Amino acid sequence: MSIAPAIACDNTPRGARLTLSGGWTIGAGATLERTAQAMLTKIDGARAAFIDLSEIEQMDTAGAWVIDRSRQALESRGVTAEVVGARPEHTILLREAHFRSTETPERVEHPTLTSLLADIGSSVFSAGADLVNGVGFLGRLVSILLTVLVRPRRWRWTSTFYHLESFALRGAPIILLINFLVGAIVAQQGIFQLARFNATPFTVDLIGILVLRELGVLLSSIMIAGRSGSAITAEIGAMKMREEIDALTVMALDPLEVLILPRVWALVLALPLLTFLADIAALAGGGCVAWIYGDIAPAVFIERLQDAIGLNTFAVGLIKAPFMALVIGLIAAVEGFAVAGSAESLGRQVTGSVVKSIFMVIVLDGLFAMFFAAVRY
Amino acid sequence: MIAPDEPVAASANNVVIRVRGLKVGFGDRLVMDGLDLDVYRGEVLGLVGASGAGKSVFTRSVLGLLPKQAGMIEVYGLDIDRLTMGERRRVERRWGVLFQQGALFSGLTVKQNIQAPMREHLDLSPRLRDELAMLKISLVGLPLDAANKYPAELSGGMIKRAALARALALDPDLLFLDEPTSGLDPIGAGDFDDLIATLQRTLGLTVFMVTHDLDSLYAICDRVAVLGQGRVSAVGPIAELLLSTDPWIHSYFHGKRGAGRETVFRLGAQGEAR
Numbered sequence A: 001m002s003i004a005p006a007i008a009c010d011n012t013p014r015g016a017r018l019t020l021s022g023g024w025t026i027g028a029g030a031t032l033e034r035t036a037q038a039m040l041t042k043i044d045g046a047r048a049a050f051i052d053l054s055e056i057e058q059m060d061t062a063g064a065w066v067i068d069r070s071r072q073a074l075e076s077r078g079v080t081a082e083v084v085g086a087r088p089e090h091t092i093l094l095r096e097a098h099f100r101s102t103e104t105p106e107r108v109e110h111p112t113l114t115s116l117l118a119d120i121g122s123s124v125f126s127a128g129a130d131l132v133n134g135v136g137f138l139g140r141l142v143s144i145l146l147t148v149l150v151r152p153r154r155w156r157w158t159s160t161f162y163h164l165e166s167f168a169l170r171g172a173p174i175i176l177l178i179n180f181l182v183g184a185i186v187a188q189q190g191i192f193q194l195a196r197f198n199a200t201p202f203t204v205d206l207i208g209i210l211v212l213r214e215l216g217v218l219l220s221s222i223m224i225a226g227r228s229g230s231a232i233t234a235e236i237g238a239m240k241m242r243e244e245i246d247a248l249t250v251m252a253l254d255p256l257e258v259l260i261l262p263r264v265w266a267l268v269l270a271l272p273l274l275t276f277l278a279d280i281a282a283l284a285g286g287g288c289v290a291w292i293y294g295d296i297a298p299a300v301f302i303e304r305l306q307d308a309i310g311l312n313t314f315a316v317g318l319i320k321a322p323f324m325a326l327v328i329g330l331i332a333a334v335e336g337f338a339v340a341g342s343a344e345s346l347g348r349q350v351t352g353s354v355v356k357s358i359f360m361v362i363v364l365d366g367l368f369a370m371f372f373a374a375v376r377y
Numbered sequence B: 001m002i003a004p005d006e007p008v009a010a011s012a013n014n015v016v017i018r019v020r021g022l023k024v025g026f027g028d029r030l031v032m033d034g035l036d037l038d039v040y041r042g043e044v045l046g047l048v049g050a051s052g053a054g055k056s057v058f059t060r061s062v063l064g065l066l067p068k069q070a071g072m073i074e075v076y077g078l079d080i081d082r083l084t085m086g087e088r089r090r091v092e093r094r095w096g097v098l099f100q101q102g103a104l105f106s107g108l109t110v111k112q113n114i115q116a117p118m119r120e121h122l123d124l125s126p127r128l129r130d131e132l133a134m135l136k137i138s139l140v141g142l143p144l145d146a147a148n149k150y151p152a153e154l155s156g157g158m159i160k161r162a163a164l165a166r167a168l169a170l171d172p173d174l175l176f177l178d179e180p181t182s183g184l185d186p187i188g189a190g191d192f193d194d195l196i197a198t199l200q201r202t203l204g205l206t207v208f209m210v211t212h213d214l215d216s217l218y219a220i221c222d223r224v225a226v227l228g229q230g231r232v233s234a235v236g237p238i239a240e241l242l243l244s245t246d247p248w249i250h251s252y253f254h255g256k257r258g259a260g261r262e263t264v265f266r267l268g269a270q271g272e273a274r
């Protein structure tokens, strides 16, 4: 694009004359720096230097900066350095972009071990804070729910149904598919392993109980956490970043009531519906494999299923669903409100939302398992 | 590089941006409808027009960010639709852009934002990169401690300044500014104008500036283009536009807000003539 920067030096009785030529622009990159540094060595012990700019073809702020930096370095070594022959525009540039020390306090960095320990400490602390936060959030949500129940006109039906459609209706196909496949896999494994004990027919019991009690609701919850929980966090987070949440607040609207309540409510309705679909799909998947791979005819499958499970088996799965939905919704909302200004923090909170909801769903499922075992349901 | 006091001539190789018959629209609604415009080397061109007239859309089309339905856009004599990868990179290295909303990278500090284009395009030592970033920060009038702040920690005017510093990072020849002075206090806006004028004089910078700021128009624009009904309805030095009989242009410059400035401008011009 332009000619590289260059310097020539000749010694005159009055001192060294440094003639700069070529293009002193940032485009020259490392050459620019090196050439400017060379000014210091070229003068070769002279006590005075004249920096002649008259042959420079192009100069920009970076060029002016490095020239002035070298000039000041010369001066600090006791050489009187003077700029001569500069065109008027170059004089202005040198004045605007004169070298000055630019030290700013860096962000402090701690040694690795300290920061490792600090990280562990802060993550334990934040786990505790998350719990307190979540419970506080739940409390606020319940209090808002109560006020809205007293004044049903404030209930946002449009918003609720909109989210119900996007969580339940649009989520249904993938949940059906996944559960059908998992039902089929469990059936295949059941038939294969139980054949060793000549207990193939018990596969039906295995599928019925496992799917209805655990797998249906668990898989649906995990899927919803990944699909809808992440969407809620991203939506709330983006609204937070663009000050939309603040705009709501100053209009005397409670973001929890306007944004969170419809979403959480839609989740609480959607997850039991999806769990029901998931149960049916998994049973269908298991039935297909039992028929094709295990030679258990559909009529036999259904008859055995009726013996193997009771209404309680089905109910256990379904009872868990709204609680799972509540946990997912709460975590998604809390994480969304925690988004700070940057795109990076949005990404971090969305990840956190999905990971934490899946973890909590599994923990909750374990607690329910202990509870139902204790009450023998 | 042309000497700064040489009059800007309209000869072909002095045209940095040439736009002919540009049509841009969303859906079936045309925002630009047969727009022609030339921007000459070394000038500051102000683009004015009502809100929603399509100034930002026009800027984005010239930058190649919006697809156009018809027309031709040349930058440095190169048709921006027919650039090879290498040419595109070279053109992009020579222009700096200040977006209307700043568009700073939210995950990087101000200093890192300014260094981002330097890192990508140039091979500079970390020390010089730091120094140049700090130079740009002080040139645009940001306090030095803003260097380590993230965009979310800045005020609206500081975001504008930081975005200008990033646009200037590679010392571009061509600067696109979308409403640079909106959101700045009057003193800051005046400094901004001075900075642009100084850079234009010393670096021979070409500036394409969208603005609603009448003071900037009077202070630094060599020519002003008026955008209306999807085309450039008038273009010329501000003194010419002041005489325009077009009702919109007339009320723009002679309306309640424009009137006082226009008198000052005319008195200033008389003073200089004497």
Ligand SMILES: Nc1ncnc2c1ncn2[C@@H]1O[C@H](COP(=O)(O)OP(=O)(O)OP(=O)(O)O)[C@@H](O)[C@H]1O
Pocket: B026, B031, B049, B050, B051, B052, B053, B054, B055, B056, B057, B058, B100
């Ligand atoms: N992505 C888009 N989709 C549809 N229409 C758009 C889009 N972007 C801009 N427009 C429309 O194009 C027109 C011009 O918008 P533009 O942002 O260019 O206005 P402007 O002249 O920059 O106004 P201002 O001075 O307020 O910034 C507007 O009517 C706007 O509604």
Ligand SMILES: [Mg+2]
Pocket: B055, B056, B057, B100, B178
């Ligand atoms: Mg605009």
